[in-house]
Amino acid sequence: MASGEYSPSPVPWVREEVEHLERTGTGLRGRSVVLLTTIGARTGLVRKTPLMRVELGGVYAAVASTRGGDRNPDWYANVLARPEVELRDGDRVLQLVAREATGAERSRWWSLACTVFPSYVGYQSRAGRRIPVLLLEPRASDG
Numbered sequence: 001m002a003s004g005e006y007s008p009s010p011v012p013w014v015r016e017e018v019e020h021l022e023r024t025g026t027g028l029r030g031r032s033v034v035l036l037t038t039i040g041a042r043t044g045l046v047r048k049t050p051l052m053r054v055e056l057g058g059v060y061a062a063v064a065s066t067r068g069g070d071r072n073p074d075w076y077a078n079v080l081a082r083p084e085v086e087l088r089d090g091d092r093v094l095q096l097v098a099r100e101a102t103g104a105e106r107s108r109w110w111s112l113a114c115t116v117f118p119s120y121v122g123y124q125s126r127a128g129r130r131i132p133v134l135l136l137e138p139r140a141s142d143g
């Protein structure tokens with residue numbers, strides 16, 4: 001991943017979570033959270049985003065829920081523009097490539113995500129948009 005200037009989140013509790021994750025490898029209050037690094041689609045700045053850990057067989061799902069907000073998060077636009085992302089899971093830093101899940105594949109991952117983090121169900125009810133699910137997979141060149 002290209003190394004640009006890091007721009008911390010404008011949201012204090014998100015910044016705190018990022019700092020805690022980088023220090024300890026886990027989320028605040030021991031929650032199972034991963035850290036997604038994207039490059040700003042418009043600014044080129046490095047953005048760090050905590051997300052719930054939804055993983056199966058080395059593939060991670062990034063659920064663009066923003067607590068049921070009515071618009072997709074900025075990091076979602078960043079990932080669509082530059083799908084090569086970095087993900088920190090515990091003490092491992094992975095280089096992954098993202099694509100959006102659709103149809104039956106999205107349904108399967110959505111179910112898994114809601115099992116891991118049941119609040120997603122309520123977020124979907126109030127979001128007024130279909131919450132995107134992005135799959136983050138190892139890059140082909142990594143074998």
Ligand code: F42
Nearest residue numbers: 017040041042043050051052063064065066073074075077
């Ligand atoms: N959010 C989720 O969507 N899903 C989760 O599972 C999730 C879990 C979670 C766990 C712990 C925690 O602390 C936070 C968690 N969040 C989760 C919240 C998540 O970390 C994000 O805060 C949230 O999804 C909102 O993401 P956002 O990218 O919209 O954040 C905004 C507030 C933000 O950081 N804005 C930046 C700013 O300076 O205003 C800019 C961000 C940016 O990337 N801008 C792009 C650029 O070019 O730099 C342009 C983007 C564009 O639209 O083109």
